[in-house]
Amino acid sequence: MARQQISKAIGIDLGTTNSAVAIMNPTDTDIVLHKDPKTKRETTPSCVWKDPRSLQKIVGAKAFQRIGTTPEPIRSVKRVMGKQTSVRLGDEQLTPEQVSSLILREMKQQIEEDVARFSSESAEWIVDRAIVTVPAYFDQPQIEATRKAAEMAGFQVLELLHEPTAAASYYCWQNQVQNGIFLVYDFGGGTFDVSILRSIEGAFEVLGISGNNRLGGDDIDSILAEELRQRLVSEEYALDLDIKNDPEDRHRFEKLRLLAEGVKKALSTSDEFILRSQSSLYDKQGQPVNIDIPFERDEIEALMRPLIARTIPYCYQALELAQKKAGITLADIDAIILAGGTTHIPLVRELVRQTFCADPTASEPRAKCTEPVYKKVDTIVALGAAIRASATGGVINYDAQRSVRVLFRGISVTAARQVTIGGRVEALAPDLDLTDGYIRLTIPDLGFEDEQALKRGDSFGFTRVPLQTSAENLLTFEIFSGSDTLIATVNHSISQSKDALRPTGGSSGTALLSKALSLEVSRDGKPYRKELIKALSTLPASQDDVFYHPGNTQRLRLPLYQQKKMVKEIVIEDLPTLAKGTPVHFTLHVDELAGITVKGTIGKKTFETQIEPPPERKPPTATEVEALDESFQKLTTTLHTQKKSRVEEQYKKARESYEAAVEKEEPEQAVHDFEELEELVASIAPTQSSIEPPRDVFEKVVGECLNLKNFVEALSTYSGITQQGYNSREISKAIETQQIQGDQAFQAGDQTRYTNALVALYALRDHLALLYAKAVKSENTLSESEKAASYIHSILVEATEIDQIATGRKRKDFQNEIILIKNQLNAAARDIQTNPLLVQHRANQAWVRLQQIKNVLVNSQEDGDDGKLVEDHTS
Structure with a gap:
């Protein structure tokens, strides 16, 4: 007997260290989270290994057990998603997308075991659509790589959902919260994310995002592994490891990381732990390493604290964005939701509580909650993704012949006694024509029947459809062609229950651009x-x-x-x-x-x-780092005390991480940390994009005013002619005043004040230009010395402008020649009184050469064979 097929979207948390998958049950009343049938684990290690004998690619716990062996498995591939690189899996090279697709395919196979139990004699449930979660702070290449991986795994990707948004979806669904403002603190194995979200009648709005794509529990494990290594070295084991260049040393350190991870987990539930191991770890002299080392939570927390503390400034950054966008502050936060395995560490939860949660002794306003929400942190993202998948993906029914498929929007449970049922019909057979077709709905148990013509896009929408209360209602849909021929029949179930949970975080889209x-x-x-x-x-x-x-x-x-x-x-x-x-x-x-x-x-x-x-990107040079440090120090002088201390702490931690990456010869980490330093400097620098015209245009007008003023003064000095309407002192003061006001307005982002200052400068420039024109008309009355002085001054101004072009073209040869020409002009100026005609001759030679240089620069390739940038004339 042919059965109709039913497709329901699933939710997948593709994690750095562990992944999880879930789906809402057929009636959308509960969530089915996949558990390993034997171990009952709800997560699967994001680890891939290739068996050298069978050549089978293995994902999960069995692959994880091969860490520290040869061939080594791939782990933490999420950290290189979106990069133009490859990783070795046994005897082959794979892209990060290919490795991630293997993990996602494993998630698909796992949930198919659960979904198979939904099937009946009349319907077969299949898995072909998914919502996959991504860190909120992922860059575009990382997000696109995740989508490609999911498509390679055989999924139709409905949405790439931010992990914090997924966590908030589950929290609201579980607690039946429709309205509220939440801070989601997501500290996973490889990434840290924080989002400020507002829910209004179950629809989420993202107000602020921040994070670090290379900060997570893996880094804590590395710190603890290094501590363990040093303790073993003190016991005279030969463990001075060259991780970068020696594969055996890399395996040794991986085993130390596994042991350190065990210490971390043990001290999350107790104050003391003795690590005892007679594993397969051997030191560099071939001696077995027998471990019997006591650890205390306090000493381990001292090692972890600096790294955990790095997460706090990101939370403040997200709050600042929320305040700019919606006026939301920490005092408006209703709940702080924890997600990610690293939040199992007591120090993480305590630091979040002390910093953000309500405290009567705190001097500043805090969130309304007294404790962060610490529930299902390992799987909350997958659970939330399953809720979103059900709400946005609906259900797709294929008829038994797979000639059509019908998408039913919304969830399959309701507390209402009458509902609206909408969807869309899609013909799969090439010879099917739905033009002028119609659809008939019947509910045999209620004797209900209704039909309507298919609307634009072959959509339909039945209103005021009655349901049996406290029951599962079977609805039959028949699709007819324009000639009244029955094309297909599908069945769809809707459960009516007064206790039905509303789809919090429901069908409204949450896809957004994290970074401009x-x-x-x-x-x-x-x-x-x-x-x-x-x-x-x-x-x-x-x-x-x-x-x-x-x-x-x-x-x-x-x-x-x-x-x-x-x-x-x-x-x-x-x-x-x-x-x-x-x-x-x-x-x-x-x-x-x-x-x-x-x-x-x-x-x-x-x-x-x-x-x-x-x-x-290549790692920065020492000069680039030094220049960035100088910019940061200069910019922090304008910040208020509280923000300055937070920004300085964040810069310090990122700088330390950069130095450590350089020392360990980890170029990818070094570039990542340097980019964070750059972004931090940019965040406290004046915002160029919000004020028009750009700062350099403003400064150019200031320069023009000053040059004209100096030229008018020079003419007055040599000619003895006092320009009517000109007062050097007042003009200088006016230029300085407008420059200061413009600078302050730019820093504050005040477009009106900035424009007013610029208008005033334009007026000053025009006034000085008029005085200059009058002086030029009087040039015939000037002496030869005065003419020579005027000529040299104008050429020096021209030389400065041409030098700016040479700098932009990166023509160091022309820059050096222009410096030489300027020096020659200044030297010639000493002879103005004694031999002005010779000075004018030398100035003319300099002018001719400058015009030759300018002509080459203007007509040269801006970037050589690399191509040119387009020009923007907005300013």
Whole structure:
């Protein structure tokens, strides 16, 4: 007997160290979380190993048991998702997406065991759709890599749900909370995330996000493993390990990490623990390492505390974003929800409680709760993802012949006695035509029947459908063609219960852009990042813009950034010769699954591209680090005391992590930490994108005012002519006043004050330019010395402007020559009184050479063979 097939979406928490999978039952009244039939474990190690004999790829506990052996398994692959790299699995190289797809395929097979129990004689339940969770602070390449991995595992991906949002969904569903403001503190094995969420009638809004994609329980294990290693060295074991270059040493340290993880877990439930092990660990001299070492919670907490304390500033960053977006402060937080295995550590929970939870002795307002919520932290993300999957994915029914499928929206349980049932019919057989078709609904037990024509998109919606109370209601749907031929029949069940739980966090979309997307363009000859799509924008999102061709190139570069990190690079090649200023029409689109596409036109050429990740960034130089440190020190002087101390602590911890990564020769970690330092500096720097025009334009106008003032004064000095309406002291004071006011307004993000200062400077410049014009008209009355002084001054101004272009073009040779020309002009100026005609001759030679340099620079390739940036004239 042919059976109809029923597809219900599942929820997967793809974790760094452990993963979990869940699905809501057919009536949406409870959640089925997969448990290992033998061990009853609710999570599966995110570990993959290839058996060298059978060549079988093994995922989970058996793979985890192979840690410290050869061939070694792959673990923590989540940390390299989105990178252009590969990892070795036995005798083959796999991409991070391929490894993750193996883990996801294992999750699929596991939940299929549970879903099989839903099947009956008339219906077979299948698993082909999923919501997969990702850290809220993931970058676009990491999110896209996760989507690819899920598709490779055989899933239709409905959503890439933020892990904190999933945790909040479960908390609200379990506690039947429809409204509230929550801080979700998600400390997993490899990542840390924090989100501020607001639920209004069960629909979530993300107000603030922060985190660190390389901070988690794995790092704590490494710290404790190093402590264990040092204690064993003190017992004269040969364990001076070269982890980077010696595979055997790497295996030894992995075994130490496993032992350290056991110590961490044991001390999470007791104050003392004696580690005893006569394992297969041998030191470098081949001696077996017999371990009998006592540990106390206090001493272990002292080692862990600096790393755990790094999470707190991220929480304040998320709160600052929530305050900017919605006026939400810590005092508005109703509950602090914990997620992730690392929150099992008592110190983590205590630090969160002491810092954020209600305390009558605290000097500042705190959250309303007295304790963080510590329940199901290992599986809360998967449970929440299952709830979201049911609410947003609905149920898909295939008829027995698989000629059509019917998507039923919403969940399959309700407390109402009458419901609206909506969905969409899709023809699967190529010869089926649903044009002018209709659908008939019958409920035999109630004698109910209704039918309606299929609407646009072959959708339907029955209203005021009666249900039997406290029962499971079987609804039959028959689909007819326009000629009244029965095409297919499917059945759908809805349970009515007065105790039905509402789908908190339900069907409204939560897909959003964690970090703003900016395009690097050229403004006034300098690279500038223009924000196209703002942080926390709801997805899908699009942005249209017009830029301009820089001229003299057949290759354009359009680098996309999130904060200080380049996440994509669009390269448009083989362009025809186009004039400078040719419009570049540009559309950036980010879909619900965070896929980025770009399309546009340049002249007659149309381009459309799926963007690939850029090459991996190289570690910074010592000079770059030093310059960043100097910028940070300068910027912190403008912060108020409380924020300054928090920012300095966060910078210090990231800086220490960077130094440790450099010492251990871990380039990926070093780049990650340096990018965090860059982002921290950017977060306290004046926000360029929110104030127009950019700061460099403002400074240019100030410079023009000062140059004109100096020139007018120079003419007055040599000619003895006093310009009417000119008072040097008052003009200087006016320029200085407007410069200070403009700087302060820019720092404060006050567009009105900033514009007013700029307008005032424009007026001053125009006034000085008028005085300059009058002076030029009087030039015939000037002496030759005065003419020479005027000429040299104007050429020096021109030299400064050309030097700025040379700097932008990275032409050190021209920069050096311009310095030489300036020195020659200043030397010639000494002869103005004695031989002004010779001075004018030398100045003319300098002017001719400067124009030659300028012509080369203006018409040169901006970035050589790498291509040019498009130009933005917004300012």
